Amino acid sequence: MIARRTLLSVAGLAPLSPPTLAQTNWPDRPIRLVVPYAAGGPTDAVARILADRLSMTLSERAVVENRAGGGALPGTEAVARAPRDGSALLFTTVVHAVHRALHGGRLTFDPQADFAPVALIGVVPQVILVPPDSPVRDMRGLIDFLRAAPRAYGSSGVGGSSHLGVELLKSMTGTQAEHIPYRGTAPAVADLLAGRIALVMDSVATGAAQVRAGALRGIATTGVRRSEALPDLPTVAEILPGFEATTWNAVLVPAGTPAPMVEAMSAAIWRAVGDGPTLTRLSELGVQVPAPDDRNPAAAGRFMASETAKWERLIREARITVE
Structure with a gap:
């Protein structure tokens, strides 16, 4: 054994320690992709594309585990407390960037310190919807409409992207509108169709x-x-420069997961979903995938840090709270 180690040292190599071997063998067990939302929604749909593609390209199977409810907190906490062995990944959205601002000391985990970013799968823009008989036909008309009289808008709930996006619009235009939270955007859209908002x-x-x-x-x-x-629809930013209010899909792991393993996960994810047909499927779901140079953990981390700072500032300035 001593002679072997000496030979390796002379050759400029070092014997692999057990942790290094474990890190380079990812995955060595089935993978759980934890989605903190119900099955069947848009986030779940993207997660299942990723899980299917990973299962086809890796030696181990990847399965989606839905842990819905509680404002995405229970599912997120489950991954924060999971082993740092690459077996549990969190598939989350922009809500991860607002947990701290909305829940503060009630959190049982730190959204930043307890997680490490692996990949930003993509951003998903929103669309501003009005009834077909609304007098509003463009962004300038919408701004004038909100300034003319008290209005109400619906969202999927406090702190969701549909809520924060309108609050950002109000902040940047100096307009007002009453927030009516619903249990999801589907009932909000039903009331929009009925003319109640x-x-x-x-x-x-x-x-x-x-x-x-x-x-x-x-x-x-x-x-x-x-x-x-x-x-055919313009962006809000074409009229209101600097405006951006998207949700997004990101993969995170518990903090402390070995860096080589995180890099291996990121590379595997982009091998799995970076082909033409899969990118087309994601585009059909509204997902705008990052440029090739930004498909890495560092870029994902920078994006999430920027989103967290942006939305925490808005929540603070707009005095948004969760009861």
Whole structure:
């Protein structure tokens, strides 16, 4: 054994320690992709594409585990407390960036310190929806409409992307609108169709179908570039420079997961979903995938840090609270 180690040392190599071997052998067991939302929604749909593709390209199977309810807190906590062995991944959204601002000392985990970013799968713009008989036809008309009289808008709930997006619009335009939270955007859209509220900001993953069918009028999308799901609609930023209010899909692991393992996960994810047909499927769901140079853990971490700072500032300034 001594002679072998000496030989390795002379050759400029070091014997692999057990932790290094474990890190380079990922995955060595089935993978749980924990989604803190119910099955069947847009986030779940993207997670299942990823799980299916990982199962096809890795030696171990990846399965989606839905842990819905509680504002995404129970599912998120489960991953924060999971082993640091690459067996449990969190598939989350923009809600992860607002946990700390909304829940503060009631949290049992730290959204930043207790997690390590692996991959930003992509951002999902929203679309501003109004009833087909609304006088609003474009962004300038919407701003004037909100300034003219008291209005109400619906969202999927406090702290969701459909809530924060309208609050950001109000902040940047100096307009007012009463927030009516619902248990999901579906009931909010139902009340929009019934004329009980004036507008809803919904993910293009679900809202685009309503626009294409003519059931609702789309005013603008909320990403930095036009959505391929609704290419004829302008972005809000074309009228209001600097505006961006998207949800997103990101993969995280418990903090303390070995860095080589995190890098291996990121590489495996992009091998799994970076092919043409899969990218097309994601685009059809409204997901705007990052550029190749940004498909790595460091870029994902920078993006999430920026989103956290942005939305925490808005929550503080708008005095948004959760009862």
